[in-house]
Amino acid sequence: MAPKEILKIENLTTYFYTWAGVVKAVDGVSLDVREGETLGLVGESGSGKSVTALSILRIVPRPGKIIDGKIIYKGENLLAKTENEMQQIRGKEIAYISQDPATSLNPVFSIADQLTEVIRRHQNVTKEEALKKAIELFRLVEIADPEIKIWNYPHQLSGGMKQRIAIARALSCQPSLLLADEPTTNLDVTIQAQILELMKNLKKKLGMSMILITHDMGVVAGVADRINVMYAGRVCEVASTKTIFRNPLHPYTRALLEAVPNVAMKREKLKIIPGAIPNLISPPSGCRFHPRCDFAVAECASVVPPLVEIEPEHYVACIRAKEFMENGKGVKK
């Protein structure tokens, strides 16, 4: 039996209507998150990872708009919900940790105020009880001296500490799904290791599902169960973490893995992906990766490749995927 899905996104399309033209930030993305799993959403800047996350919570900033698609959370379509109903879901059912811990906290309120605000918004508790819960959360995210630190203001805390607080705030109502948008990108490696370790433990303890958005292949390798690779607003490949790293079939996934310098191995020259990420106002026709792809054939420019299941649990959006699968890596350019 297939594991139960907690979130299923079908054909999500989010466009931004700017004066320069329509930016097709997310263009027909489908994905699913299963109960208790960590889904890694990987891609470079501008691939639509963050917009996907914002669309799930329906907090896409203007001039962005969700045009089409379905976001089914626990059997209900979030796009059909009213704003009031959404407010009951944000923070309580689905929580969000943003990339920049410094700007996600309000500088003029103490941490205690900001944490109790969320707790009191979603739970019927008094101020004192909320404060007690907040201190409890501080212990959960392993902050020393919670009774003192909770009265601090954001500027008194370091980056790693602020990210811990952002995690505590996200966890305050025991959400079933956590959207973590590049939670460690702004942190130093040793602090990043601490935060990743913490998130892994907490996920296990609280049994939630998580979408981890990152551009760092190293981070997803250690944390995610399954990986969803995105490029220019579309999904190119979905598979288990092991498959993505051992047997990547989409040329973009492969190139991405080869372009990353790996500390465990020294390579003489890094593989280059020629060119730059396309402009999403007028993205390339057909497969969006074809102008940069080493394996592109004439058809790639005209046909939009559908996401096809090549082997069990391994989906690839590339018209030559079958060929790659059968011939291994020795396919001619």
Added chain:
Amino acid sequence: MILEVKNLVKHYPLTSRGVFLKKEVGVVHAVDGVSFSVRKSETFGLVGESGCGKTSTARAVLYLDPPTSGEIYFEGQEIGRIFKSKNQQEILKLRRKMQYVFQNPYASLDPRMTVADIIMEPFVIHKHVPKEKWHARLYELLELVGLEDYHAERYPHEFSGGQRQRICIARALAVEPRLLIADEPVASLDVSVRAQILNLMQELQQKFGIAYLYISHDLSTVRHICHRVAVMYLGKFVEIAETSELFSSPLHPYTQALLSAIPVPDPENKRSRIVLPGEVPSPINPPKGCRFHPRCIYAKEYNCIENVPELVDVGNGHWVACNKVSG
């Protein structure tokens, strides 16, 4: 030896402003006695976490922020004397040989100048290229960094991050420097573009024999591009070694933790990860003894709270500042 730095110290005063007087209330010990040398056509890496003094070191080496004390020799000359003499001609001569590529290519290019103006500005300042050859040299430089001729008339906002970093590199190369200080040149770029810039830097080094002082917090790029690496913690070097030596047998507990903390893009690589407790202390009041002792598991055993470890040679050009190693 192209650059030799001896006992470099850079302190920034912390002042609180009164009505009339500035009062010094403390000192930020950004760099506290570092010594290193960069050989000809070598890439020397400076690694450490944010706030450990990497950029302060680089800026002090170029006299962008004159160091508090210490000696810097460039091609055998003590450059402090030259900068203090205020002899503009000598200073310009020196500046021509040492160039800087900044971390953020979005902020280090003048938005009102075209690429041609940006790259030819060094010719105006240094007057080392005769005027009739300016344009030929400009196109040569553009080609060198992988840009097209028609890019010359464009403005910086028309370029992507990777292309802007190429412009910055072209501008630095315009004066034919012997040493290029690259301060996190790829930190703000996407992975696929990062590889392009790193490869470009390697090619340029092979072609012109430029030495790089490469500053980064990202150990995986350091491993890729550097010949030798120094690891910095709170204003001091904890370890210097050849890159392969440092990555295969790190000796300092901080280096070990730093290396183990890097996420490896391989799901089956289950290394034991050393998670350091706590955070980097403030450089205003750095810990006594070994600066790493509050986060080190060996601190009690070797009494690191009192003993300041010296950087000692353990063979093979591998230097470590740790009481556990020196005994």
